[in-house]
Amino acid sequence: MTTRKIGLVAAAVIAVVLALCTTIPAGAAATLRGLAEAKGRYFGTALTRGDLGNGSETSIAGTQFDMVTPGNEMKWDTTEPSNGGYNFGPGDQIVSFAQSHSMRVRGHNLVWHAQLPGWVSGLPLNQVQGVMESHITTEATHYHGKVYAWDVVNEPFNEDGTLRHDVFYNAMGTNYIADALRTAHAADPDAKLYLNDYNIEGQNAKSNGMYSLAQSLLSQGVPLNGIGLESHFIVGQVPSSLQANMQRFAALGLDVAITELDDRIQLPASSSTLQQQATDYGTVVRACLAVSRCVGVSQWGVDDGHSWINGTFPGYGAATMYDGNYQPKPAYNATVTALGGSSTGTRTGELHAVGSGRCLDVPNASATPGTQVQIYDCWGGANQVWTYTSSGQLTVVSGGATLCLDAYADQTSPGTKVETWTCNGAANQQWQLNSNGTVTGVQSGLCLDVTDHGTANGSLVELWTCNGGSNQQWTLG
Incomplete structure (x- = not known):
């Protein structure tokens, strides 16, 4: 493969491209946040302090999402690592980012058995209530007016629907949640107050326990406003009772929210599992839209490369709407569609190479399968008119034959030539038109690329690792 060199000018182009990444979803002048807001919902993500230093992540987060959940920065081990010694700096950074991008914040969390400093677990039981109340009061007061909602108590239940016997339960019994x-x-009367847990998305013993607790709290006049359903799914396993379960909590007068959505896939991901993931995302979003008190959906993290799944569930990954190269996946388009936007659909026109201003072209209008495509001066010939089909193919009529854009011999490595071939529906003939102007192969995840940043007539086209270069930017039509 020819050595690639990117100079200062090209680097500047990349920076601009990344800064503008995902402003407009494929085929629709809208974002997830805009589409959700039009439906009276929010669409959020989670960020950590480390994520704030990644321009690609923050560009997507600030453009596509309108709610931020701090991944770790408001948990007890960060905010009060020693008794009475508070550290709100990391959480303040997340809040500052949110405010600068017109995003709200879900506070996460005030009381949780995990990520709890050892000094709390080691307290005499008769001191736990006072320490818990002091921690809640101090943190909620610090963020008063800056947080839309708090996960006040996080993951209080065992799988059988009984409450965990953690330090708070051991000291105060079931009353610790109401307290x-x-x-x-009392510290932040304007914030929505939630109980948040996982594996309560469908109707089961654990969600029944949460439902009974919610009923009891409300009957006592306890200020409970919502239930958070974390929604850490395995692909193909979204519970069929999700909507009905949300509806029964809503019927109590509570808001419900999908708070930590991801949908992990056993690796390596295939076109079929990515399509199932897309189906799952669409199912979740439509269920939320069908329940009037479902206020929104938050994905846990921005992209696959920074998802917690990779380090927690060996052999699983690819759990979000964006791949490790920050490119939207089929789940993104399914979400856009579920929110009422337009994603893929059938579209026809010239495929313009942004870096050169030329068009994707079948050399000499060849009808021969296996002809590597190139860029060439746009002239409106049939061999430059591409149709993006609802099945994700890019077809062209060249020399009288209808052919498909194809990754040579099912190869998935950088440098694979891109050619025309007889349409057969295979994964190496399926393409994703992405919101940042790239075109990626569904099978490989690589970007449609003009070799060596070529801009001259006859420059050949191949697959290459997505890097944000202008030679990987395309517009259809």
Whole structure:
């Protein structure tokens, strides 16, 4: 493969491209946040302090999402690592980012058995209530007016629907939850107060336990406003009772929210599992839209490369709407569609190479399968008119034959030539038109690329690792 060199000018182009990444979804002048807001919902993500230094992540986050959940920065081990010694700097950074991008913040969290400093677990039981109330009051007061909602108590249940016997339960019994909610409300009366847990998305023993607790709290006049359904799914396993389960909580007068959505796939991901993931995302979003008190959906993280799944569930990954190269996946388009936007569909026109201003072209209008495509001066010939089909193919009529854009011999490595071939529906003939102007192969995840940043007539086209270069930017039509 020819050595690639990117000079200062090209680097500047990349920086601009990344800064503008994902402003407009494929085929629709809208974002996830805009589409969700039009439906009276929000669409959020989670960020950590480390993510704030990644321009690609923050560009997507600030453009596509309108709610931020701090991944770790408001948890007890960060905010009060020693008794009475508070550290709000990391959380303040997340809040500052949110404010600068017109995003709201979900506070996460005030009381949780995990990521809890050892000094809390080691307290005499008769001191736990006072320490818990002091922690809640101090943190909620610090963020008063800056947080839309708090996960006041996080993951309080065992799988069988009984409450965990953590330090708070051992000290106060079931009353610790009501006390935590009342304390949070006193400190920040305008914030929505949630109980948040996983594996409560469908109707089962655990969600039944949460439902009974919610009923009991409300009957006591405890200020509970919502239930958070974390929604860490395995692909193909979204519970069929999701909507009905959300509806029963809503019927109690509570808001419900999908708070930590991801959908992990056993690796390597295939075109079929990515399509199932797209189906799952669409199912979740439509369920939320069908329940009037479902206020929004938050994905846990921005992209696959920074997802917690990779380090937690060996052999699984690819759990979000964006791949490790920050490119939207089929799940993104399914989400856009579920929100009422337009994603893929059938579209026809010249495929313009942004870096050169020339068009994707079948040399000499060849009808021979296996002809490597190039860029050439746009002239409106049939061999430059491409149709993006609802099945994700890019077809062209060249020399009287209808052919498909194809990755040579099913290869998935950088440098694979891109050619025309008889249409056969295979994964190496399926393409994703992405919101940042790239075109990626569904099978490989690589970008349609003009070799060596070529801009001259006859420059050949191949697959290459996505890097944000102008030679990987295309517009259809």
